[in-house]
Amino acid sequence: MATANIRNLNCSQVIAEAIGLEMERDPRILVLGEDVGRIGGVFGATRGLQERFGDKRVRDMPISEMAFTGMGVGLALAGYRPIIEIMFADFVGVCLEQVYNAMAKIPYMSGGTVRMPMVVKTAGGCIGSAAQHSQCLWGLFAHLPGMKVVVPGNPYDYKGLMASALTSDDPVVYIEHQSQMGKKATTFRAGAVVPAERYTVPIGQAAVVRSGRDLTIVTLSACVEHALEAAETLAGEGIDAEVIDLRGLVPLDMATVCASLARTSRLLVVDEDYVSFGLSGEIVARAVEELGPTALRQVARHANPDVPVPAAAALEQAVLPGPASIAAAARRMAARS
Amino acid sequence: MTSLFEHFKAMARLRAFDEACLDGFHKGEIHGELHTGIGQEAIAAGMIPSLEAGDALVSTHRNHMHGLAKGVDAHALMAEIFHRETGLCRGRGGHMHPFDLGQNFSATGIVGASLPVALGYAYAFWMEGRANVGIGITGDGGANAGAFHECLNIAGAWKLPFVVVVENNAYAISVPIRHVLATPTIAERAAAYGAPGWRVDGTDPEAVAEAFARAMEHARAGRGPAIVEATCQRFQGHYEGDHDSYRSRDEKRRMKAEHDPLAITRRKLVAAGDATDLDAILAAAKAEMAGILERVRGEPRPDAADALRYRFAS
Ligand SMILES: Cc1ncc(C[n+]2csc(CCOP(=O)(O)OP(=O)(O)O)c2C)c(N)n1
Numbered sequence: 001m002a003t004a005n006i007r008n009l010n011c012s013q014v015i016a017e018a019i020g021l022e023m024e025r026d027p028r029i030l031v032l033g034e035d036v037g038r039i040g041g042v043f044g045a046t047r048g049l050q051e052r053f054g055d056k057r058v059r060d061m062p063i064s065e066m067a068f069t070g071m072g073v074g075l076a077l078a079g080y081r082p083i084i085e086i087m088f089a090d091f092v093g094v095c096l097e098q099v100y101n102a103m104a105k106i107p108y109m110s111g112g113t114v115r116m117p118m119v120v121k122t123a124g125g126c127i128g129s130a131a132q133h134s135q136c137l138w139g140l141f142a143h144l145p146g147m148k149v150v151v152p153g154n155p156y157d158y159k160g161l162m163a164s165a166l167t168s169d170d171p172v173v174y175i176e177h178q179s180q181m182g183k184k185a186t187t188f189r190a191g192a193v194v195p196a197e198r199y200t201v202p203i204g205q206a207a208v209v210r211s212g213r214d215l216t217i218v219t220l221s222a223c224v225e226h227a228l229e230a231a232e233t234l235a236g237e238g239i240d241a242e243v244i245d246l247r248g249l250v251p252l253d254m255a256t257v258c259a260s261l262a263r264t265s266r267l268l269v270v271d272e273d274y275v276s277f278g279l280s281g282e283i284v285a286r287a288v289e290e291l292g293p294t295a296l297r298q299v300a301r302h303a304n305p306d307v308p309v310p311a312a313a314a315l316e317q318a319v320l321p322g323p324a325s326i327a328a329a330a331r332r333m334a335a336r337s
Numbered sequence: 338m339t340s341l342f343e344h345f346k347a348m349a350r351l352r353a354f355d356e357a358c359l360d361g362f363h364k365g366e367i368h369g370e371l372h373t374g375i376g377q378e379a380i381a382a383g384m385i386p387s388l389e390a391g392d393a394l395v396s397t398h399r400n401h402m403h404g405l406a407k408g409v410d411a412h413a414l415m416a417e418i419f420h421r422e423t424g425l426c427r428g429r430g431g432h433m434h435p436f437d438l439g440q441n442f443s444a445t446g447i448v449g450a451s452l453p454v455a456l457g458y459a460y461a462f463w464m465e466g467r468a469n470v471g472i473g474i475t476g477d478g479g480a481n482a483g484a485f486h487e488c489l490n491i492a493g494a495w496k497l498p499f500v501v502v503v504e505n506n507a508y509a510i511s512v513p514i515r516h517v518l519a520t521p522t523i524a525e526r527a528a529a530y531g532a533p534g535w536r537v538d539g540t541d542p543e544a545v546a547e548a549f550a551r552a553m554e555h556a557r558a559g560r561g562p563a564i565v566e567a568t569c570q571r572f573q574g575h576y577e578g579d580h581d582s583y584r585s586r587d588e589k590r591r592m593k594a595e596h597d598p599l600a601i602t603r604r605k606l607v608a609a610g611d612a613t614d615l616d617a618i619l620a621a622a623k624a625e626m627a628g629i630l631e632r633v634r635g636e637p638r639p640d641a642a643d644a645l646r647y648r649f650a651s
Contacts, residue, residue, distance in 0.1 A: 038583055039511040062481035062517035063448045063509055091447065094482070128369035130431040132446040307645060311431025312420035313368040318644035 007196065012044035012181040014155045014194050018162035019046060019083065021198045023053050026081060029166055030057045032068045033085025033121075042087055043123055043181035065095035069120070073102045076118045081166065089124035089137045089175060103171045104146030115169045120147075125177040125222055125272055126320055131308035134316075136221070136271075139278030141173045142249035148172045148203055150248040153180070153224035154191030157247055160201030168203065177222040189228040190245065204251035208260065212242035215266035215298070215333060218257055218283055220246040223270045223321050230326035239334050241268075249279055254286050261287055266298040266337070268329055270321050275303035298337060302329040339386040342611060344542035345602045347385055348378040349622035351402045352599060354411060357626040358401065358418055358432075362577050366634070367419060371432055374402040376572035379598035380504055381406040383545025383567075384472075387553040391469040393441035393458035395451045398433045399504070399571075400444035403474055407442040409435070412629050421636040428639045429647060448509075449482025451475055452501060456488045459499040459556075470498045470556045478509025480523045492562035493530035499562040500552045504539065506571040511583035524566040532562045539567025540598040570596040 009017070023029045031046055037060040040047025050058040061068045065086060072084040086092050092099060099120060107116050126134035142149045148170050152158040158176070165172040185192050190209040209224060210231050217227045224245040231241040242260050246253065261267055267287060269280040280301040287296060307319045355373040362371045374381070381402035388394070388407055396403040404414050409425070417424030418432040425435050433446035441458065445451050455473030462469040475485065480503050492499035503523050507514055520526065527534025533555060535548040545567050552563035570592040574581040581589070603615055 034509070035511045039580075042510065060512045060516065062512070063478045064481045064483065066483050094447070094449070130369060130434060130446070131429075132433065133370075305645060307648060310429045310639070310644060311369065311417075311426075311434070312428040312639045314641045315429065315639050315644045316368070318641035 007194065008184050008186050009155070009194060010182050010184050011155050011158050011176070012041070013047070014159045014185065015045040015162055015176070016040065016047050016049060018159040019166070020049055020052060022163060022166040023049065023057065025198075026166070028079060028081045029083065030059070030075065030080060031083045031085065032059050032061050032071060033083075034061055034063060034087050036060060036085050041085065043176070043178065045121070045176065045181065046085070065091060066098060069095035069098040070102065072118050072120070073098055073106070073116070076116050077114065081117045083119045083121050083166070086120060086122040088133050088178075089122045090132050090135050092122065092137065100144040100146075104144055107170065108146060116171045117169045118171045119165045120171070120173045121176070122173070123176045123178045123181065125179055126309055126316065127178045128313065128316065130311040134309035136175070136273035138175050138249055139273045142279065143277075146171065147250060148248070149175070149250040150203055151175045151220045152247060153177070153221045153245050154188045155185040155194045156191030157201050159194055160199050161203065161247065163198060163200045164203050167200065172203070175221070179222050189225055201247070203248060204253055206247055206253035206256040207245045208242060208256065209245045210241065210243040212240040212264070214240045214264060215268055215330060216242045216244060216257070216260040216264045217268045217270055217326070217330070218244045218246060219270040220248070221272060223272055223326070226321060226323045227270055227326050229323035230330065233323070233327045234330055237331070239330055241330060252282070252286070254290060257283065258287060258290050261291060261296060265296055266333060267296055267300070268333060269301045269303070270326055270329070271301070271303035272320055273303060274306050275301055276306050278303070298333050300329060300333055302326060339546060341543060341602060341606055341609070342613065344379070344382050344546070345599070345606060345615065346618055346622075347382040348542065348599050348602065349619050350625065351378040351381055351405055353619075353622035353626040354405060354415070355401055356623070357415065357630040359573075359577070361419060361630060367432070369431060371418075371577045372399045372575065373573050373577070374399050374571075376592070376597065377504055377506060377539065377569045378402060379542040379602070380502065380539045380545050380567045380569060383542040384502070384549050386546055387550045389469065391441070391467065392472060393455060393469070394472045394474070395455040395458070396442070396444040396474045397448065397451050397476060397479060398444070398446050399476065400435065400474070401432070404435055404437065404442050404444070408440045409437045409442050411626070412632065413437070415629050416633045416636060419633050420638060421633055422639055423633070423636045427647070448479045449475065449484045451479070452484050452488040456492060456497065456499055459492060459497040463495070463497050468557045470500055470553055472500045472502060474502045474504065476509060477503060477505040477507065477514040477523065478512065481517060489526075489530040489532065489562055489564070493532055496559060496561035498556040498559070500549075500556050501562065501564045502549070503564065503566040505566050505568045507568070508571070508575070508583070510575045510579075522566060524564050527564045530562060532564060534564035534566065536566040536568065539569035540596050540601055542598065542602060569598075
């Protein structure tokens with residue numbers, strides 16, 4: 001651990017390191033995707049892997065997502081453990097068929113006789129590229145049964161969850177946040193220290209990244225850092241927020257969420273994904289189911305209000321959660337309580 | 338026939354437009370990404386003479402020049418790229434998503450997704466018996482999307498007025514197209530769709546104009562789809578900020594020295610004894626686009642309070 005602090009990698013380097021360690025361990029792992037080989041991915045998350053493992057195991061694909069996502073299914077059936085990179089989450093529209101009708105359903109349709117150890121690795125979230133390159137879509141994947149959905153929000157988890165995804169016998173959708181790929185580990189409030197050696201973070205376990213008494217902010221991905229920043233501001237105003245990083249949607253760790261709510265009884269779900277019919281509603285529904293209809297004193301959701309992400313910066317800011325808007329949402333709750 | 342001089346003038350405007358965008362981008366005035374078509378001007382310019390107002394053109398992430406060729410107002414397009422209320426889409430779409438219904442022009446940021454939309458226009462024109470054409474633009478990379486095959490098969494089966502223009506700049510981001518093509522050219526796939534296909538030098542506006550005119554006549558006459566593959570080089574990185582480490586310094590130097598459509602056309606004009614002051618043409622184009630950029634800079638950006646507007650018609 002001594003060297004870990006001074007390594008100060010960015011998140012994409014951390015992911016490449018995780019994949020490299022798994023590929024060394026397991027020769028059945030391969031990476032197929034656009035620009036993943038020669039340049040190591042447009043976000044750099046597979047950098048150096050083609051040089052180390054050759055261009056059969058790390059292959060630059062043509063812009064043929066339907067074909068190479070389906071190839072992932074075939075490779076998994078043939079005994080391999082493919083990582084299929086869909087450059088931006090938005091592009092899954094082109095190949096959703098292979099994702100949800102094949103990859104996600106085959107294990108069940110086969111009566112459990114077939115395993116699908118495949119990882120769909122993609123980048124979601126917004127860095128200012130408007131409606132077709134800014135979506136999170138984790139709620140979509142989670143709605144479609146059969147896939148585990150993993151959404152890390154800090155460097156430690158990027159590495160450990162990739163290791164878990166690559167050892168899972170179930171299909172895993174692993175969603176990075178575009179804005180975090182170039183971000184240095186030491187700039188993170190949580191999970192900044194990344195050991196050089198291999199380790200895993202279990203899929204389906206949320207983490208309490210800040211403890212607090214007054215309300216529980218449940219979130220994931222880049223919004224965890226936003227929520228932690230908001231919580232610091234709120235602390236100065238006498239509002240003590242607990243922040244939970246879900247680290248994924250399927251399986252959903254409601255035990256951690258409910259344990260927190262049992263203490264705070266105030267729930268604020270923050271989600272960069274669309275608000276309706278998605279993660280935030282699911283959290284609220286399950287909390288009510290598990291704790292009973294009277295256990296919560298306040299419930300609020302702060303998420304994209306069902307708008308395609310606009311191009312103009314001011315509009316984008318108006319529809320996406322950030323530290324200031326999260327703090328404002330918490331203040332509104334405090335004012336009403 | 339359009340003279341080489343006219344082509345030069347058109348290309349000068351196209352380049353000046355994207356150079357103005359670059360200027361603004363590098364001053365931090367565009368939120369998000371930018372893809373320019375610098376180096377690829379001869380393709381859009383070569384299309385101009387055969388495009389009619391009633392034709393429809395659907396382009397890609399690298400669409401500015403195609404929009405201008407189709408007659409989209411340069412100011413409205415630039416204002417959109419700079420996310421102004423005065424832009425084609427009131428700053429909601431941005432540079433990858435311009436929509437101009439009046440000119441039958443649109444684009445998409447999803448690679449390969451332009452062709453199906455152009456095919457929709459082609460079907461409408463065919464039903465209505467109109468002598469118009471739906472033109473879908475794609476890069477070489479986009480030609481490997483399944484939609485390319487699906488669209489050309491449909492158009493070939495029903496003889497729809499559909500023309501595919503492939504801007505083959507040899508790369509899809511970092512992936513050299515020759516590594517991922519089953520055939521030496523994309524144009525030769527036309528045989529599979531009962532269509533003609535031409536591969537031309539896309540740095541030569543006259544060659545593009547000739548092939549595109551033939552393709553458009555073919556489609557307009559009700560004989561079905563056609564493919565025009567135009568080879569070219571993209572001078573900038575894939576997007577602004579791309580490290581572009583996949584092309585060697587030497588490759589990039591030669592590309593600019595040997596494949597610049599403006600320089601090539603200029604040399605031809607001079608060799609043919611054209612006495613016009615070509616520098617003045619370039620300067621006029623630059624001044625026009627710089628003027629538009631100045632105007633755009635003074636225009637209002639969308640107000641955050643309007644973020645939820647325009648989601649539904651009612
Ligand atoms: C379906 C889909 N896959 C991947 C991308 C990411 N992407 C954007 S442009 C591009 C390369 C396109 O290459 P090409 O079609 O040759 O056009 P060029 O950029 O060279 O003009 C890629 C892979 C995308 N936008 N859409």
